[in-house]
Amino acid sequence: xxxxxxTAQLLDLSAAAVLTLVQFAAVAAVLALHAWTVRRxxxxxxxxxxxxxxxxPKGPAQWALLWGVLTVVALLxxxxxxxxxxxSLNGPDGYGFTYYEALRSAADSGGTFFVAxxxxxxxxxxxxxxxxxFALVVGGLAAAALTRKAGRLVRGFDALxxxxxxxSAVTVGFGFLIALDEPPLDLRASWVLVPLAQALVGVPxxxxxxxxxxxxxxxxxxxxxxxxGASPWRxxxxxxxxxxxxxxxxxxxxxxxxxxGEFGATVFIARPDHPTLPVAIARFLGRAGQLTYGQAxxxxxILMLVCAxxxxxxxxxxxxxxxxx
Numbered sequence: 001x002x003x004x005x006x007t008a009q010l011l012d013l014s015a016a017a018v019l020t021l022v023q024f025a026a027v028a029a030v031l032a033l034h035a036w037t038v039r040r041x042x043x044x045x046x047x048x049x050x051x052x053x054x055x056x057p058k059g060p061a062q063w064a065l066l067w068g069v070l071t072v073v074a075l076l077x078x079x080x081x082x083x084x085x086x087x088s089l090n091g092p093d094g095y096g097f098t099y100y101e102a103l104r105s106a107a108d109s110g111g112t113f114f115v116a117x118x119x120x121x122x123x124x125x126x127x128x129x130x131x132x133x134f135a136l137v138v139g140g141l142a143a144a145a146l147t148r149k150a151g152r153l154v155r156g157f158d159a160l161x162x163x164x165x166x167x168s169a170v171t172v173g174f175g176f177l178i179a180l181d182e183p184p185l186d187l188r189a190s191w192v193l194v195p196l197a198q199a200l201v202g203v204p205x206x207x208x209x210x211x212x213x214x215x216x217x218x219x220x221x222x223x224x225x226x227x228x229g230a231s232p233w234r235x236x237x238x239x240x241x242x243x244x245x246x247x248x249x250x251x252x253x254x255x256x257x258x259x260x261g262e263f264g265a266t267v268f269i270a271r272p273d274h275p276t277l278p279v280a281i282a283r284f285l286g287r288a289g290q291l292t293y294g295q296a297x298x299x300x301x302i303l304m305l306v307c308a309x310x311x312x313x314x315x316x317x318x319x320x321x322x323x324x325x
Contacts, residue, residue, distance in 0.1 A: 020171045027167050081304060088297035099294035115273055120280040121302060127195045127276060128259035134199035135255040139206025147214045165204045169264025172200055177268050191274060197265040202255035209251040213244045253314030257307050277303045
C-alpha cells in the first residue's frame with residue numbers, strides 16, 4: 001500500500017523504488033532460506049490419489065470435530081459471498097436488478113468511467129485469456145527447464161520464478177510502469193501491458209502445476225522413442241504431451257482465475273477507458289453514493305461468478321487428483 005501511495009498519490013517514484021527494493025530484498029532472503037531448507041530435507045515421493053490415503057473419522061469425537069471445522073469454514077466462505085449477492089440485489093426500491101442495469105451506461109457511473117462499466121467484464125475476460133497464453137508459454141518452458149538435473153543454477157532459477165508470489169503485485173506493476181517507458185519498449189499506452197503483468201503473476205501457478213507431472217514422466221519413454229527414430233519434436237508431441245495435457249489444462253485454469261482477479265499490478269497500468277473488473281470495483285468504492293456502492297457490489301458478484309465458473313470447470317478437468325497443487 002505504501003508503494004502505491006508513493007507512486008499514485010504522492011508521485012514520489014524515488015521513495016517507491018526504495019520501498020520496492022526493501023521488499024524485494026526481504027523476499028529474496030526468505031526464498032533463499034527456503035531453498036536451503038528444501039535442499040537439506042527434500043526426498044522423492046510417489047504422487048498418489050488423496051482418496052487412497054484419506055481415512056474415515058472414527059468415533060463421535062472425530063465426527064464432531066470434522067463437522068465443526070466444516071461448519072466454521074463454510075460460514076467463513078459462504079457468508080461473505082452471500083452478503084455480497086444480497087447487497088447487489090437490494091436496490092433503493094427493493095430487491096431487483098437496478099444496480100446491474102446501471103452498469104450498462106457510462107452516464108450511470110457518476111462520472112467514474114469513460115465507458116459503460118459492463119465493458120470491464122469483456123476487458124477482464126480478454127486480458128485474462130491473453131495472460132493465460134503468455135503464462136502457459138513462459139511457465140511451460142520454465143517447468144521443462146527445471147526438470148533437468150538439479151544444480152545450483154536450476155535451484156536459483158526455481159526461486160526466481162517464485163518471486164511474483166512472494167513480492168507484492170504492486171511492485172510488479174510499478175516495475176512495468178518504470179521499466180517499459182522508453183522506445184523500443186514503450187508499452188505504457190499499449191493494451192498488451194496489462195496481460196503481461198497478469199501473466200507474470202500467473203507463471204508461478206503454471207510452473208507449480210506442471211513441474212510435478214513433468215518430473216514424473218519416465219525419461220526411458222523419451223529415450224525409447226528417440227531410439228526408434230523420433231525427432232525431439234515428435235517425442236514431445238507423442239510422449240510428453242499426452243501425459244501432461246491434463247496438467248496444462250489445469251495450469252491454464254489457475255492462470256485464468258488468477259488473472260481475472262489480479263488488482264495490485266493492474267491498477268498501475270490499466271487505461272481509464274479499458275478498466276478490468278477489480279479496477280472498476282475499486283473505482284466505484286472510492287466514490288460516495290448508494291448507486292456507486294451498489295454497482296460495486298454488482299460487479300463483485302459478476303467477478304465472483306466468473307471466477308467460480310472457471311474453477312468449477314477446472315475441477316471437472318482435474319479428475320486425476322494425484323499431484324494436487
